[in-house]
Amino acid sequence: MSPAFEKHLNLLDYALSSLWRRKMKNLGIITVFAGVIFLVASFQILTSSLTSIAETMLAKTPEIVVQKMSAGRQESIPLSYLNRLDGVFGIRAAVPRIWGYYFDETSGANYTVMGVERNAMPEGQRLEMVIDGSYPDAEPGGAALGREVAANMNLAGRRTFSLFRPDLSLKTLRITGIFAESTNLLTGDLLVTSLDDARDLFAIPDNLATDLLVYVTNPNEISTIAKKIAARLPDTRVLTRPQILKTYKVVFGWRSGFASICLLAALAAFAILAWDKASGLSVEEKREIGILKVLGWQTTDILTLRYWESLTVAGLAFLIGCTAAYFHVLFLEGSLFRPVLLGWSVIHPSLKILPVFAAGDVLLIFTLSVLPYLAATVIPAWRCSTISPDAAVK
Amino acid sequence: MMIELESVNKIYNQGQPNEVQALYDVDLVIEANSMVCLRGASGSGKSTLLSIIGCILPPTSGRATVAGKQLSRLPDRFMTIHRRQTIGFIFQQFNILPDLTVQENISLPLLPLGVSPEERRMRAKVLIERLGISHRQNFPAGQISGGELQRVAIARALINDQPIILADEPTAHLDTKLSKEFLQIMVDLKKTGKTIIIASHDPLVTEKPEIDRIIDVTDGRVDVS
Ligand SMILES: Nc1ncnc2c1ncn2[C@@H]1O[C@H](COP(=O)(O)OP(=O)(O)OP(=O)(O)O)[C@@H](O)[C@H]1O
Ligand SMILES: [Mg+2]
Numbered sequence: 001m002s003p004a005f006e007k008h009l010n011l012l013d014y015a016l017s018s019l020w021r022r023k024m025k026n027l028g029i030i031t032v033f034a035g036v037i038f039l040v041a042s043f044q045i046l047t048s049s050l051t052s053i054a055e056t057m058l059a060k061t062p063e064i065v066v067q068k069m070s071a072g073r074q075e076s077i078p079l080s081y082l083n084r085l086d087g088v089f090g091i092r093a094a095v096p097r098i099w100g101y102y103f104d105e106t107s108g109a110n111y112t113v114m115g116v117e118r119n120a121m122p123e124g125q126r127l128e129m130v131i132d133g134s135y136p137d138a139e140p141g142g143a144a145l146g147r148e149v150a151a152n153m154n155l156a157g158r159r160t161f162s163l164f165r166p167d168l169s170l171k172t173l174r175i176t177g178i179f180a181e182s183t184n185l186l187t188g189d190l191l192v193t194s195l196d197d198a199r200d201l202f203a204i205p206d207n208l209a210t211d212l213l214v215y216v217t218n219p220n221e222i223s224t225i226a227k228k229i230a231a232r233l234p235d236t237r238v239l240t241r242p243q244i245l246k247t248y249k250v251v252f253g254w255r256s257g258f259a260s261i262c263l264l265a266a267l268a269a270f271a272i273l274a275w276d277k278a279s280g281l282s283v284e285e286k287r288e289i290g291i292l293k294v295l296g297w298q299t300t301d302i303l304t305l306r307y308w309e310s311l312t313v314a315g316l317a318f319l320i321g322c323t324a325a326y327f328h329v330l331f332l333e334g335s336l337f338r339p340v341l342l343g344w345s346v347i348h349p350s351l352k353i354l355p356v357f358a359a360g361d362v363l364l365i366f367t368l369s370v371l372p373y374l375a376a377t378v379i380p381a382w383r384c385s386t387i388s389p390d391a392a393v394k
Numbered sequence: 395m396m397i398e399l400e401s402v403n404k405i406y407n408q409g410q411p412n413e414v415q416a417l418y419d420v421d422l423v424i425e426a427n428s429m430v431c432l433r434g435a436s437g438s439g440k441s442t443l444l445s446i447i448g449c450i451l452p453p454t455s456g457r458a459t460v461a462g463k464q465l466s467r468l469p470d471r472f473m474t475i476h477r478r479q480t481i482g483f484i485f486q487q488f489n490i491l492p493d494l495t496v497q498e499n500i501s502l503p504l505l506p507l508g509v510s511p512e513e514r515r516m517r518a519k520v521l522i523e524r525l526g527i528s529h530r531q532n533f534p535a536g537q538i539s540g541g542e543l544q545r546v547a548i549a550r551a552l553i554n555d556q557p558i559i560l561a562d563e564p565t566a567h568l569d570t571k572l573s574k575e576f577l578q579i580m581v582d583l584k585k586t587g588k589t590i591i592i593a594s595h596d597p598l599v600t601e602k603p604e605i606d607r608i609i610d611v612t613d614g615r616v617d618v619s
Contacts, residue, residue, distance in 0.1 A: 003508030010505040021493045291489045292502070294450060295550070296478030298471060301506040389450050 011301060015308035030317045036270045037321025037369050038328070040263045044365060045329045047256045048356040055245070063222050064214035065239040066094075066229060076208035077236070084232055085214070090225050092217045095120040096209030098198040102163060102191070107152045113191045115198025122215050130187070133177020137194040143173040148188035150178055166203045173197065267368055281380055289381065293389035299382070306381040307374065314370040321369075322362070396426040396558060396589045397447055402456035404442050404614075416442040418614045420456070424591065426557075429584045432593040433600050434611030440593035441486070441562055443611060447591065448560045449477035461557065478503060482551030484561040488543050490550075492536030496527060499535050500549045507554070521549040525579070541572040548579060559583060561592045565599060573598045 019026050068077035077096075085094050099114040118124035118137055128135050136142030145153075153161055155175070162170040179187035199206070216225050226238045281289075289302055404417040416439045424430055424447075432440045445451040446458055449465055452473070458465045461480040468476060490499050500521060501514035509517075522531050525545040530538050535546060544564065551559055561580070565573035573596065580590050581604045592599055600608055610617050 005508075006510055007506055007508035010508065010511070013511070014505055288491060291491060293474075294483065294485075294489065295503045296474055296554075297506050298474055 007301075008304070011304045012308050015305050016312065018305075019309055019312060026313055030313055030320070033270065033314065033317035033369070033373070034320040034324070036266055037318055037365060038324045040267060040369070041322045041325035041361075041365055042328045043256075043259060043263055044358075044361040045325055045356065048358050048361060049329060051249075052356050061241055061244060062213040063216050063219065063241050064226050064229065065244075066212040066214060066233065067237045067239065068211075069235055069237050074211075074237070076204060077211055079207050079209055081212060081233055081236070085212075085229065088225060088228050088232065090217050090221050092215045093120060093122050094212055094214045096195065096211075097213050098195055098202065098204055098210045100198075100202050100210065102201070104152065104163075107154075109149075109152050110189065111146075111149050111152075111191045112189050113193070113198055113201060115193045115195040116213070117195045121213070130180045130183050131177035132180060133175070136173075136176040136192060136197075138176070140194065140197060141172065141174050142176040142193065143197070144177040144179060144190075144192045145175060146179050146187040146190040147181060147184055149191055150175075163201060165201060171197075171201050264368070270369075281384055286384055289384050290389060293385060299385045302385040303378060303382055306378050310374050310377040311370075314373040318366060318370055322365070396428075396461060397422070397424040397591075398457075398459045399423075399446070399453075400457040402446060402453045402458055404439075404446060404451065405454045408454060416614050417446075417453075420614075420616045422609065422616055424589065426589050427584065427587055428606045429580065429590045429604060430592070431600055431602075431605050431608045432591065432611055433595055433608050434593075435595060438611045439614040440611050442614075443616075444483075444560050444562050444591065444593050447558075448481045448483050449473050450483070478507070478554060478556075480556050480558055482554070482556040482559045484544070484547045484551050484559065484564055486562040486564075486566060488547045490535045490543055490546055492534060494535055495532050496535055496538065496542075496546050497522065497531045499546055500553055503550065503553055517553060518549070521552055525549050540567050541575070544568065544572070544576060545579075548576075552583075557587070558589045558591070561590070561594075563594055563596075564592060565594060565596045570598065577602050577604075 066077065066081070067074045068081070069075070079096055082094055082096065085091060095117055097114065097116050099112065102111045102113045103109075104111060116124075118127055118135055121127075131144050133144065136144045155161065160172055160174050162172045165171055173193065179190065193201070195209075198204075199209075204210075214225070214229065216222055222240050222242070226240045230236065230238045292302055292305075293299075399420050399422040402417055402420040402422075403415065406412075406414045406416060420443065432443060434440050442451070446453050446465070447460060449460060449468075452458075452466055452468075456466070460476070463476050465473060465476075491502070494502070497515065497518045500518040501509075504514045504517070519531070522528050525548060527538075527542050527545050527549075530542055535543065538546070544567075551561075559580070564576055568576060577599065580592065581602075584590050584604070592605075594600065599605070
């Protein structure tokens with residue numbers, strides 16, 4: 001073995017044993033450090049996971065949504081508009097949809113009620129696949145519920161429930177199915193009925209709907225077709241799937257950005273703490289550096305030693321923090337950060353989250369935690385080790 | 395000759411309000427394989443002189459040549475390399491790390507030289523046995539007596555087989571018996587060919603017959619008599 005390599009082994013060995021000699025202090029640092037990394041990493045993993053879930057699910061939303069606008073606000077759209085879309089080349093199907101929010105006074109929760117004509121929708125049969133049970137359009141009065149809605153209603157085995165119409169008369173619905181857990185992020189607060197039942201519940205006239213869903217033959221033409229529709233129906237707003245995805249990302253990005261800033265603040269506080277601790281090298285540490293220096297250790301040897309020590313502490317904290325975060329998301333589903341990311345509404349989607357740990361995130365966390373710590377510990381040692389060995393010993 | 399100083403001056407904190415001149419125009423020659431005592435009152439500059447000879451401090455002006463190298467010309471890095479090859483220093487305060495074992499303390503200078511753990515242990519063991527502290531070799535240095543501590547310091551100064559041994563007030567913390575034992579170890583070392591320089595005002599040292607030469611240091615000046 002070359003002496004240079006042997007020297008590094010010696011320094012590493014010395015670093016590990018001196019960490020061990022101060023194990024209480026170092027365990028303390030590792031614990032706090034790992035805690036901070038745990039928070040940041042949990043958050044990052046959760047964000048990435050939710051983003052990827054949302055992206056796969058939003059991929060199934062309609063390609064184009066047409067809303068009627070009046071005085072800058074959305075209002076119900078006449079079904080006659082459907083006819084005016086006839087002849088726009090490339091439209092595969094256009095179906096009316098009725099949806100709105102229903103406030104459940106007993107539980108204080110808001111449900112999203114949606115009625116569509118499944119048979120008119122391309123691939124409408126696929127909706128069945130996300131429901132445990134059947135789609136509620138076989139006969140009038142059926143409803144499929146999101147898991148959160150079902151849990152909220154306190155059904156206790158009942159298969160029917162009643163909601164109030166605007167005139168406070170009761171409309172009774174029969175449960176035909178529950179949405180699959182895997183879709184909870186989007187379906188948790190959802191109550192799906194046939195178009196007519198939704199119309200009945202919200203008392204919307206027969207000739208109106210909330211909006212129109214347009215499906216295209218060729219997904220590459222979404223924006224061209226959207227433009228054509230907008231030209232034909234000037235009093236409407238035409239939303240495309242890419243736009244919806246973008247809006248979603250903006251909202252989500254804002255939330256996660258906000259939380260990121262809080263976490264970065266925590267990280268910065270830790271860095272300052274570490275700096276403070278480390279830059280005030282204790283008397284013993286200074287003495288040790290002085291002794292090593294006077295015994296013939298070079299400044300670089302002492303820096304290497306410090307570097308190994310800090311890298312071990314920070315690396316261990318990093319590994320522990322990231323692993324804990326991974327399991328936090330896998331088993332506890334990121335319960336610490338869910339409210340921040342999913343909103344504070346009464347209905348929390350309780351979806352199964354599979355941790356997504358992107359290499360970029362790992363690198364970012366590493367750069368923001370391990371590197372500052374290395375700097376905070378190695379630089380003071382460097383300042384101390386460049387002074388003359390005689391002063392260091394006195 | 396082993397060590398040669400020519401008009402060496404040492405000024406601490408030069409140009410600052412707390413400036414102190416510790417050495418004035420010191421001319422000194424020390425032959426190889428001699429045993430020399432630097433004698434002087436407290437504050438006279440003995441430690442400063444030893445530090446310059448020991449390549450720990452560069453002189454402010456003048457020429458200091460130790461084992462064939464002129465120190466004032468050496469950058470810090472090379473001074474360190476030269477020091478660990480030629481100088482074994484026994485410090486007044488021992489400078490032992492209390493948390494390390496005796497054996498670890500002794501082999502500390504070998505770590506940056508890339509000496510393997512087995513060889514370090516072997517070399518330390520030889521010295522530990524020679525100095526009669528085998529029963530303490532795995533004790534933390536913080537738990538052994540003053541006399542043993544000094545033997546650890548001596549062993550550490552010898553670990554790299556350096557030709558020059560410097561000892562700063564080695565008997566200051568020892569009783570008469572231990573002081574005599576220390577001097578005997580130095581006498582034995584001289585027989586192995588080492589050059590030994592002891593700074594002390596202890597009569598036990600200065601009156602030791604084996605001392606070849608006494609150099610008086612007075613207020614930073616050396617009388618070569
Ligand atoms: N690092 C330093 N900075 C400033 N002044 C110093 C420094 N080291 C020593 N001195 C001063 O230089 C002079 C000589 O000190 P030195 O330590 O060499 O004397 P000494 O003979 O070894 O004394 P002692 O017997 O007390 O060890 C003293 O006046 C001391 O105060
Ligand atoms: Mg002194």
